[in-house]
Amino acid sequence: AAGVIQSPRHLIKEKRETATLKCYPIPRHDTVYWYQQGPGQDPQFLISFYEKMQSDKGSIPDRFSAQQFSDYHSELNMSSLELGDSALYFCASSAPGRADENEQFFGPGTRLTVL
């Protein structure tokens, strides 16, 4: 079965640079969630999109922005990168409107390292 695809898997950036992370949800899933996971931490919700509209926002820095496109893929844009942004970034997708709408399926993640 098709899973959530994230790219790139690994990314190394310098401080103050910009990064773009991409997420391709499971086919026919119209909701995308972004999470950030620091070392030894549980995933923390950043932002979500439903039908290309932002549906919820968590503890996402103002330096970050995201959007969902017409093909339902999503991109997380991170600017003015700081050392503390180094983390695993996960995208998850789900299919609201179904009985299992709360089941979120995670991608393999992007490991961002800021030097």
Place this chain on the structure above:
Amino acid sequence: GQQLNQSPQSMFIQEGEDVSMNCTSSSIFNTWLWYKQEPGEGPVLLIALYKAGELTSNGRLTAQFGITRKDSFLNISASIPSDVGIYFCAGPSVFGYGKLTFGQGTILTVHP
């Protein structure tokens, strides 16, 4: 906001032993999810629970949705080395659009 307290934080067991971990919350959840995460990978959904009192199995895994809707348990029977990983409980926000709140995770180590 909603918080989930997961215990134990870590477990070191011998292959073949049974494992039990739990998750509690101060507020009600309508859904409980259990995930397993291996190093450098994304969380993988193991079991989803939707009804209070529900007991659901997935192979050697069994999870229960507490009657009070404020807790959930995950049991792994006859553990094997590939059960190693971090197990997270999670629940979707009842106020938002499904964003998940995670427990702190249980690190499971299985000695052959």
